[in-house]
Amino acid sequence: MDEFDDNEIGRLLRLKKYEQPPPDYFENFLHEFHRRQRDELLRQPLWKIAFGRAQDFMMSLNVASLASYRVTAVLLCAAVISLKIYQTPPTPNVARLTPIVPAQSVTDGGWSLASPVSTRITVTQPRSHLSTHRTATPPRYVLDSMPVSYESSLRF
Amino acid sequence: MRWLLIPIFAVALSARAEDQSASTISREVKDIFDHCKKAVVKIHGDDEHSELSGTGFFIDPTGTIYTAYSVGGEGNNFSVEFDGKRLPARQQVTDVRSGVAILKVDTASPALPIGKSENMEVTTPVVAIGYPLDLPETPSLGLVGGFDRKYLGYYFHTTHLRVNVATQRGEAGAPLLNLRGEVVGIVAFTLENNSSCYALPIEAAEKIRSDFLRFGEVRHGWIGAKLMQALEGKGGSYAEVTEILDSTPASNSGLQPGDILLRVGNREIHQPDDIIDASFFLTAGEAVPITVIRGDEKLTFDVKADFHPASQRPPVIAQPSMNQALPLRLQKAPERTP
Numbered sequence: 001m002d003e004f005d006d007n008e009i010g011r012l013l014r015l016k017k018y019e020q021p022p023p024d025y026f027e028n029f030l031h032e033f034h035r036r037q038r039d040e041l042l043r044q045p046l047w048k049i050a051f052g053r054a055q056d057f058m059m060s061l062n063v064a065s066l067a068s069y070r071v072t073a074v075l076l077c078a079a080v081i082s083l084k085i086y087q088t089p090p091t092p093n094v095a096r097l098t099p100i101v102p103a104q105s106v107t108d109g110g111w112s113l114a115s116p117v118s119t120r121i122t123v124t125q126p127r128s129h130l131s132t133h134r135t136a137t138p139p140r141y142v143l144d145s146m147p148v149s150y151e152s153s154l155r156f
Numbered sequence: 157m158r159w160l161l162i163p164i165f166a167v168a169l170s171a172r173a174e175d176q177s178a179s180t181i182s183r184e185v186k187d188i189f190d191h192c193k194k195a196v197v198k199i200h201g202d203d204e205h206s207e208l209s210g211t212g213f214f215i216d217p218t219g220t221i222y223t224a225y226s227v228g229g230e231g232n233n234f235s236v237e238f239d240g241k242r243l244p245a246r247q248q249v250t251d252v253r254s255g256v257a258i259l260k261v262d263t264a265s266p267a268l269p270i271g272k273s274e275n276m277e278v279t280t281p282v283v284a285i286g287y288p289l290d291l292p293e294t295p296s297l298g299l300v301g302g303f304d305r306k307y308l309g310y311y312f313h314t315t316h317l318r319v320n321v322a323t324q325r326g327e328a329g330a331p332l333l334n335l336r337g338e339v340v341g342i343v344a345f346t347l348e349n350n351s352s353c354y355a356l357p358i359e360a361a362e363k364i365r366s367d368f369l370r371f372g373e374v375r376h377g378w379i380g381a382k383l384m385q386a387l388e389g390k391g392g393s394y395a396e397v398t399e400i401l402d403s404t405p406a407s408n409s410g411l412q413p414g415d416i417l418l419r420v421g422n423r424e425i426h427q428p429d430d431i432i433d434a435s436f437f438l439t440a441g442e443a444v445p446i447t448v449i450r451g452d453e454k455l456t457f458d459v460k461a462d463f464h465p466a467s468q469r470p471p472v473i474a475q476p477s478m479n480q481a482l483p484l485r486l487q488k489a490p491e492r493t494p
Contacts (some may be wrong), residue, residue: 143346
């Protein structure tokens, strides 16, 4: 750029002012453009041409709307695959059979007139086990289906 | 034409009368519910099995609560929902023999008036107010269906009210009210399919409370005699003394096998079953007049009742004067060592 000072640039512009294309240049311009375009295409490999055609075809089908379908399909496939993975049964563990602790009788000393006789459901798990679930389980709403106790003979 | 109008007019009048009686009952129940529901509380607690939930009601203005033994008898960590708050409650008396438990909350409270179940009869309407499941207080209307001393072949400790009131789980301990809004019973347990329930007569609960206030403990009394149906009645009674148990108040009272029982205290005896209520209201340590017929002679013996062998001792959790939450006993301070 150092050799082109303002005077030199002005001289070149004045020379360009007198340059004119040949008389049939504008008439043949479009024809020449198509010819060169075809020549350019024929120089590309076949697969690239096919890819370009396909790309053009897809563009003509409004790709923006198809994109959402594509994303939906991908998500659906991902969901199905993940479900399959999570539903796969884990490796079976060998069950350890723990003996059920028998519920303690209310009356340890045997039957007596004061023994409460009721049909309450006795829970056989230890209390510590229950307390861990206590917040999640509803309370036992009380209304017995049998009397708390009753006499057995006519003594007074 | 005039003859045709008369029956139409009569039918219209009867329909109007039915509507009026239905609305009258509805209004009475609504009045009772609005007036009494403030004194009915939901009770929470827990026992060795799980948390439990039932119903109770205030019977004095100092926070004393009646409930069923199945609710307040064997649990711990009791609290009651009252006036939008959840207040801690403690057991005062529990009595498995009667099926009643008395809890105490340290607060001023409304109180339901105590009525008399003895004044009721079959078909007398009653209202129960309870907390079914996790629902709010709910009124239930029904009729007295009977006064039963036994159920499925077993005798109660005292006569129970069988009422056609549909109760749900969570309503044990609910007050049973007459149409004057007075408590006549405590819902104890339900019959099959929940269409009816049994209620402890309020007199039985009052006997337990009276014992506690007088003696600081529940005193179920007994004499020590056995009855059977007599072949021949005397003086209107068929209750024959068949056995006098050794080392009991009856053994030294003068009662003999073969005596026909006429009266125990202020309760007349006509059938052997009548002894159930008479026996329940005996108080250990108190003398009770017992009237019998021996031959043609009417005799009365004053017998001092002893503690019933089936009564649990000590059934008292707190002393009557104990209003503090934690009873403390002051002991002599240990001497300091140098």
